[in-house]
Amino acid sequence: MIIEVISPGMLTTVQDLGRYGYGPLGVSPAGAADPIALRFGNRMAGNPENAAALEMTLLGGTFGFPEGAVVALTGADFDASIPLWTPVHLDPGATLKVGGSKTGARCYLCVRGGIQAPLFLGSASTHILTGLGGRQIRRGDKLQIEANAISDPIQLPRPDYLRKILRVTRGPQKFGEDALNIFCSSTYTVTEDSNRMGLRLQGPAIEAPHGGQMISEGVSLGAIQIPSGGQPIILFVDQQTTGGYPKIANVITADLPSVGQLRPRDEIRFELIDARTARRLLRERNLP
């Protein structure tokens, strides 16, 4: 069975839950920007949570299913020819149209059986900057559907997890009280110059300690670095593995899927909590 790409949308890539363990080679995890949407989509389609799916960004694509398929479209509220967050049976010859996003940035087309994609270091995820793991989907691509389903399609309740007030823990560098006060009390706007590597924010400038000078070190997913100029950058799934800018804070693991749904001009704020509380929030996150 195959999917024919009639139009690819603005930026569509194959993603799974990412590749971990290759930091010593400089390889970043990549993977779905909103892993909750991917996991739910896969489960509703009867797949393992880590099955490869299509991640669409802001404007979706049009896909033909000459032999039909069972799919689940999850993530942000895109205009689509099928309902989101539910398994859908497509007849042979069906066409699925995914339009623009009404809220949020990304949606996931999970296909029962999974999308066949060569694994690079154990993952099908596309790292856009280097082209490792694949490239952007193009018009005319024919994607093979695998036979890796593990259970029947199932309806799950739509999880409620998206936030515009991101909870953060302190970063590894010590910033002044003034800097932390500005950071925690201001509204920042996501700029157009944002992508899977990082989200560049605009708002009140923050002063980095020691004039921003530091020795490069490993950077965590969701680290918020302050380059010269003082405008924060949230490092995201296609991130560089090391960096030389001071980091004032780090988005908590439980709120990282929300970062994947931010889009240009969204306004966000930060709430500082301690790491122990952050881990408790992750454990207690009540997902079905």
Place this chain on the structure above:
Amino acid sequence: MRFIEASDQSLLVEFEGGISLQAHHQVVRLLRALEAHRLAGVRNLHPAYCSVLVVFDPLITEPERLTAEIRAIDIEHVPLPSPRTIEIPVHYDGPDLSDVAAYHGITPQRVVELHSSAVYIVYFLGFVPGFAYMGGLPGEIATPRRESPRKQVPAGSVGIAGTQTGVYPFATPGGWQLIGHTTLDMFRPDRREMNLLSIGDQVRFLPA
């Protein structure tokens, strides 16, 4: 060793000594030990000049436990691998070669002589796959980064920044001063050893 919680899922282990061989050897020892011990819940390791970021699954372990487990490792007795020496042929034709020469008041030829006379150490791989941060650049050609980074640096470009040198494995944005290029592939996913250079390697650049 100093332990800093970098996030709710990562622990930064930092060594004394800044950018130095001594700190580098500690990083390599810790990295080798963590690769051999496979502590429960550790998902990824990001080595750098004088630190290793240990990324963990917060549903499996927690920083207090990891700190104790890492402290219990006798890293002083982890043997250092004997360094390989890798030679990289370079065409010294980079767009910033004359700027670097002018910055130091020397000729481009002298920049080439100095750059190709040193033996460099790969401190770590970072930034993008296969990008080796090499230290040991002669002080006479140590040059700050460009004031505004280039939007795209061609793959294979040889650059310098401060007392570091490196080769861009992929076409990426970059702020280093470009003095030449190599046709060797720094990273190839279809090669058994994907990265040409590994942490701890010694490197020489040869004028091509």
